Amino acid sequence: MYPTLFNTPGLARFAEEIDAERSRQLDKFGDQRHPDGSGPTLGFLGRTIDQYVTVTRTVADRHNAADPAMTPWALILLEEVFEACAEADPTRLRAELVQVAAVCAAWVSDLDRRPAAAPAPSAAEENPEAACLRAMADADIASHPNRI
Template identity: 35%
Template structure:
């Protein structure tokens, strides 16, 4: 069975490969506006935060709940420093989710 650190290193390498592929396909695109901080995003963030809390309180929480909560918290943020922190949290949950998928697939073989 693969250890935790090795699994993370493989995922990070796959993420970097995907980023290179995106740049090759679409160009750098680092001059696009963030497009975050709109009032409707703040409302969605509140709704997903509530939905996530409710799901876990009912014993039905999933990685989908956690991931969407983090994504919508990022989309609600207009301050670049806070946006970066929220995006980092969303990406970390995404990596956690990928780890879980890989571990489940490994265990089922």
């Protein structure tokens, strides 16, 4: 019998699924090497990565102040991803990417513990912050389609 590697409930299953997915990626693409492309000068859709970090932190702080239990996973993950993308230092980038992976593990764990899948919210029920970010992105795409 192998020793227990993970103590967090559900993490062993999550790690096995990641391992299987990485194996599929290696089979399909081989061992890939890409530049990080991260750092404070990274930009897309007409904004710098630091602006995305600021927006997601502000929205997350507002959610947390009102009711931390109602902060959506998507917002938590985006904040971590944007923070990672803003890092140019490889050591700090790695630490941020580990935080991204931990948030993904927490979100998957939450999904796995839910009794039944809830229907997706309709456009009328959409979170105002999400609607605002979607409108900003749509406006940028419409006015600058060559940036995509």
